[in-house]
Amino acid sequence: xxxxxxxxxxxxxxxxxxxxxxxxxxxxxxxxxxxxxxxxxxxxxxxxxxxxxxxxxxxxxxxxx
Numbered sequence: 508x509x510x511x512x513x514x515x516x517x518x519x520x521x522x523x524x525x526x527x528x529x530x531x532x533x534x535x536x537x538x539x540x541x542x543x544x545x546x547x548x549x550x551x552x553x554x555x556x557x558x559x560x561x562x563x564x565x566x567x568x569x570x571x572x
Contacts, residue, residue: 508538512543513540515541515542515543517539518538518540519536519537520536520537521536521537522535522537526553530553532550533553533554534550534551535549535551
């Protein structure tokens with residue numbers, strides 16, 4: 508993944524399990540840019556949220572028929 512600001516490849520810092528403090532996301536990954544020192548957090552959705560997205564997509568698909 509490249510930095511939004513300077514396009515340099517980001518460096519992975521760590522992953523943190525956050526499912527005990529956030530019901531929508533289960534993991535947050537930290538990345539940083541070695542050139543401009545930007546910091547990026549990437550949140551991975553929980554199974555619950557993924558299921559909600561899937562249901563919403565199914566409803567949208569059914570409405571388009």
